[in-house]
Amino acid sequence: MTYLGAVRRNTLWTPQTQKARPDQISNAAGGFTFEVSPWDRLERFLILGTEGGTYYASEQKLTVENAKNVMTCIRENGAKVVGTILQISHEGRAPKNDSALFALAMCAAYGDIPTRQAALNVLPKVARTGSHLLQFVSYVSSMRGWGRALKNGVANWYLEKDADDLAYQLTKYASRYGYTQGDVLRLTHPYSEDDGVNSVLRYAVGKSVDFTATPHLLDALNEIKENPEKVRTDLIRDHRLSREVLPTEWLQKPEVWEALLEHMPMTAMIRNLATMTRLGLITERSAATQRIVNELADVNRIRKARVHPMAILIASKTYNSGRGLRGSGTWIPSNAIVSALDKAFYLAYGNVEPTNKKTLIALDISGSMTTAYGGLVMGIPGFTPREATAALALITVNTEPNADVMTFHYGRSGRYVPIQKDQSLERVVQYINGLLSGGTDLSEPMRFAMEQHAKPYESIIIYTDNETWSGHNHPFEVLQSYRAIHGIPTKLATVSVTATANKIADPNDLLSMDFIGFDANVPQALAEFLS
Numbered sequence: 427m428t429y430l431g432a433v434r435r436n437t438l439w440t441p442q443t444q445k446a447r448p449d450q451i452s453n454a455a456g457g458f459t460f461e462v463s464p465w466d467r468l469e470r471f472l473i474l475g476t477e478g479g480t481y482y483a484s485e486q487k488l489t490v491e492n493a494k495n496v497m498t499c500i501r502e503n504g505a506k507v508v509g510t511i512l513q514i515s516h517e518g519r520a521p522k523n524d525s526a527l528f529a530l531a532m533c534a535a536y537g538d539i540p541t542r543q544a545a546l547n548v549l550p551k552v553a554r555t556g557s558h559l560l561q562f563v564s565y566v567s568s569m570r571g572w573g574r575a576l577k578n579g580v581a582n583w584y585l586e587k588d589a590d591d592l593a594y595q596l597t598k599y600a601s602r603y604g605y606t607q608g609d610v611l612r613l614t615h616p617y618s619e620d621d622g623v624n625s626v627l628r629y630a631v632g633k634s635v636d637f638t639a640t641p642h643l644l645d646a647l648n649e650i651k652e653n654p655e656k657v658r659t660d661l662i663r664d665h666r667l668s669r670e671v672l673p674t675e676w677l678q679k680p681e682v683w684e685a686l687l688e689h690m691p692m693t694a695m696i697r698n699l700a701t702m703t704r705l706g707l708i709t710e711r712s713a714a715t716q717r718i719v720n721e722l723a724d725v726n727r728i729r730k731a732r733v734h735p736m737a738i739l740i741a742s743k744t745y746n747s748g749r750g751l752r753g754s755g756t757w758i759p760s761n762a763i764v765s766a767l768d769k770a771f772y773l774a775y776g777n778v779e780p781t782n783k784k785t786l787i788a789l790d791i792s793g794s795m796t797t798a799y800g801g802l803v804m805g806i807p808g809f810t811p812r813e814a815t816a817a818l819a820l821i822t823v824n825t826e827p828n829a830d831v832m833t834f835h836y837g838r839s840g841r842y843v844p845i846q847k848d849q850s851l852e853r854v855v856q857y858i859n860g861l862l863s864g865g866t867d868l869s870e871p872m873r874f875a876m877e878q879h880a881k882p883y884e885s886i887i888i889y890t891d892n893e894t895w896s897g898h899n900h901p902f903e904v905l906q907s908y909r910a911i912h913g914i915p916t917k918l919a920t921v922s923v924t925a926t927a928n929k930i931a932d933p934n935d936l937l938s939m940d941f942i943g944f945d946a947n948v949p950q951a952l953a954e955f956l957s
Contacts, residue, residue: 504541
């Protein structure tokens with residue numbers, strides 16, 4: 427009899443198609459899991475949003491359900507909702523700020539008076555850019571009218587900034603989401619005792635301005651405005667102008683992008699590689715190409731920019747395709763840039779903090795994790811959950827000294843994945859995509875770990891879409907048995923790519939935790955939990 431078989435004879439386990447405890451509910455696949463509390467679901471919505479939906483549930487359904495859930499939480503404790511929004515947005519735990527802004531607009535529109543005031547008080551901390559502010563305005567305008575409190579709250583967003591910062595925000599993000607900064611300023615009528623701030627506000631609504639009292643940025647923009655036909659790369663360099671403040675026709679000139687490139691942040695540089703290639707600035711032997719290659723090879727620059735390997739990987743895949751995600755242009759990729767992005771992915775490993783724990787990484791390779799079955803990672807174009815989890819597994823192997831990786835699905839025993847530290851991502855993805863797939867059984871990683879009784883794991887991390895239904899045992903039951911057998915408090919982290927109403931972790935188990943999404947903060951959040 428096998429080691430696992432002996433355990434099974436002395437353990438009461440329940441098929442996943444049946445309830446193991448009264449507090450379980452049916453998920454969209456017909457299995458029974460634990461229901462996420464309204465507050466857990468709020469957090470999932472704020473972190474992941476509803477992009478892409480899941481294999482079983484449509485995006486529209488999830489959007490409606492999550493909006494209803496935000497309202498439920500607001501009615502229960504509006505101040506707590508505002509605090510949760512602020513915490514998640516401020517910590518940068520979500521790949522996008524959209525859900526936080528939407529939920530904050532709901533608080534400002536539908537909360538009681540203290541909740542509305544609290545929402546407007548934290549607006550500058552959640553809406554950190556002019557773009558965020560206009561997005562919030564577009565949301566809140568669709569939910570309520572513009573009363574005095576809302577006007578004052580939005581006006582304070584402008585008045586909390588100094589003249590230089592305000593000039594930057596209002597010129598870089600002059601128009602977004604169907605609104606202009608001038609539109610909002612005409613609604614809210616902010617006034618400051620600072621002459622510089624008032625000059626910026628007047629400039630944004632098109633009024634006459636005494637440029638002797640304005641920030642230098644506005645002086646430069648005024649020169650451009652007076653003679654837009656004359657390209658001034660000297661102004662771009664001297665004032666570190668961003669592309670958003672330049673005339674549209676200037677952005678079709680390679681010399682303009684060459685000037686912008688001198689002070690361009692790394693994330694912006696990566697996002698605009700296709701444009702610079704299409705305009706002919708990036709060629710195989712151009713000075714701009716060499717500059718970019720050098721930037722992407724600079725470990726210190728990558729560390730300072732806090733670029734996560736996944737962000738570089740997404741940019742690399744898009745650039746290498748030679749076509750815009752929305753069909754907005756084509757380009758011939760530079761081999762030098764493609765190679766530099768590939769190398770930068772591996773250099774960015776250093777941005778991930780290790781836990782130094784004996785860890786088992788379990789990759790769900792069930793059918794719903796593939797493109798063929800509709801699976802995509804939170805709306806990231808071109809990435810299936812399998813590909814994303816393969817990348818994360820490779821990152822883990824290169825940052826954790828005591829990590830093993832295995833794959834699993836229902837109907838076949840788990841197996842170790844032979845990932846080496848110096849292995850390429852292409853080889854890992856190719857190997858995993860070549861494996862057969864079946865249903866989802868999230869108890870398999872714990873059963874697999876149980877068979878490896880000579881290697882007790884301090885932590886188990888499961889990457890999945892969370893739609894478990896197959897198997898003869900509930901994951902939490904097998905985890906309890908595993909801990910009892912080894913006598914160690916093994917932690918379980920489930921990293922899900924979907925925002926459904928289910929989770930496998932026992933809500934009463936402080937050693938189990940669900941993580942939602944593949945944003946750049948997940949590795950650090952995992953490290954904090956597992957440590």
